[in-house]
Amino acid sequence: MKIYDIEGFPNPLRVRIALAEKGAMDKVEFIPIDVMGGEHRSNAFTAKNPDATVPLLELDDGTCIAQCNAITEYIDGVFDGPSLTGTTPKERACIAMMNLRAENGLMNAVGAYFHHATPGLGADLETWQCAEWGNKQKEVANTTMAYFNSVLENNEFLAGDSFSIADITAFAGLVFADFAKVDIPESLSNLQAWRAKVAVRPSIVG
């Protein structure tokens, strides 16, 4: 299978962490996409992924899977190792809920701030911006950080006692927050401690 992505970007990071958690980084051929040059919006790429986003997973039969959550669902299902998406219906539901909160409230909120209320990836790529929306989403990201801090008062990880896709999404969201200069308050000590713990996982330090 192939993954089209660009190293160092926040959404590609999510799938790379998931693959590393499953010990499967060497099972995938990575194909770099020149996002800064707009390759993700080319006809050749949008024929595979109409979302015009990376990462994109292409299976050996030609099936293309876009969206980090969908790609991680596949990775989690086909490779061995601890489950990232849960096994019982209750686990799966709790992880899905927290992952959505991490995606919408942190990753995508930081992304909206970055792409709409800052120069983002530059004028050639940021063809439509709405600064008012972007700035509001920065507030959403800060609210989500405070909420996660409260969750981590009692939980070791965001969806309970086990590391999951929700932790991956939130961790990548904080990496993006650093890059976009969205402050992560020092006062959120549970979040800071969780981040430090996740940052030293073998899937992340490599």
Added chain:
Amino acid sequence: MKIYDIEGFPNPLRVRIALAEKGAMDKVEFIPIDVMGGEHRSNAFTAKNPDATVPLLELDDGTCIAQCNAITEYIDGVFDGPSLTGTTPKERACIAMMNLRAENGLMNAVGAYFHHATPGLGADLETWQCAEWGNKQKEVANTTMAYFNSVLENNEFLAGDSFSIADITAFAGLVFADFAKVDIPESLSNLQAWRAKVAVRPSIVG
């Protein structure tokens, strides 16, 4: 188990269709939330669901599951009947991808238009609006409709040959589009035919 919701609203509809598809409507106690009166933002409700959204699933052990996708994951796992979220990793990934496209590109896009670029639920509830964003999201919804029309050229349902959560999300998104007066072009004949077929499923006609 209990579901806190309000009948007739688009996101509650998604979970009610999922329950009906699994033949499980009578396994759940529905508790009405006075959304128009702001009950979903009360301290009592946000203690259960910090997202301040309906529907919310509360299990008998007190666990609260918010977010339609997470609730449907639970429903699909615990009740019999055809799977709504897929069984193989490839099926699960394809369904998750199409469901995300339906959620972000249609349901949430229509919602953003309705809540930001129209009077929405009224001044008491729409405390922050960004019309520029809302109007752009209406364009996103129209683009997604055209994309789904192309998908349905070759597929019986959005994620292949079987009805899935992606169809539920998109169907509810079109119901919301009608309500919000976001046109569904007659020229999108595959989408119209799919909609007519889904509309007569027993889970929807009741």
